[in-house]
Each structure stands twice: as structure tokens, then as C-alpha cells.
Amino acid sequence: MVPLKGRRRYARPVDGADRITARVETEELLIEAVKVVRSTDTYLEGHFPKITLYPAIFLLDGIRQAVGSELSRSPALATHLGLGGSEEETWLELGTLDSARVLRPMLDGDELRLLIRVSAGRPGALRAALDCRRADDAQVAKMTVELVQGGTS
Structure with missing residues (x-):
């Protein structure tokens, strides 16, 4: 895909969650996202021979999507990120992966x-x-990441 005058374009990502709930508590946004691993999902076809194994990298996109969809619940965090008070979903990108540990396989x-x-992390x-x-x-x-404002989808 050719960029349009400095604007990024993205392909439709894998759905990182089947359902999401969130609430604001003091200065934090607490999110619970649920994802069921399904062998019938086309993105898992052929990922690992004879067994459905959910890729840990998809957890990173699940974090990005869930936070982006619920960020408007916390105006203070949206402001810290440099956004206005938009009610729309926010496109976030992974700034850094500070830590990641996979303890068990995620199966069908x-x-x-x-x-x-x-x-809030560092400014922005x-x-x-x-x-x-x-x-x-x-x-x-368990993982800890830094999220930053993304481009356009």
C-alpha cells in the first residue's frame, strides 16, 4: 500500500477481544477484555502443526485495541496522551515492550x-x-508496555 502524503494506512487487525469492560479508578483505567481461542479463526490456521496455539504477539495487539477502545472513559489519560476529549476509538501503537512473560500455552x-x-507514563x-x-x-x-498515539487507520 502506498502512503498518502505522510499519512499511514493500516490493514484491519485481528480482533483482540470478544468483549471489553472498563472502569476508571483513581488515576488508572482498569480494563477487562475477554478473548476465546478458536481453532476456526482463520488467522490461526497453520500457525502450529496439528494444534491450535494462540500467538503471544496477539496479546500485544489485544492490549493496544482494548486501551484504544476504552481510553475515552479517562479524560485525564487521554489528555496525558495528547488527545482531546474525543468519544471515538483511539488508534494506539506500541511504543516499547518493557517486559513480557508467557507462562502457559493458550490453546483452542x-x-x-x-x-x-x-x-500515565512519560509525557505523551x-x-x-x-x-x-x-x-x-x-x-x-504478563506484560508491561508503553502505548503512544498512532497514525490514521
């Missing part, structure tokens, strides 16, 4: 709960800490 049928704690950035758990409450991954 697993319901993943992405518990994301969002706070947000810090998002992920605690990812299966429906049986077993922790499968």
Missing part, C-alpha cells in the same frame, strides 16, 4: 481474560500492565 477453547491496568505515553488469565484463573502471561 481457552477463554483468556486480559486484565489491563493503564496509567501510557503505561499498560497486562495480567492474562484463563477461565480457571491460571495466569498464562
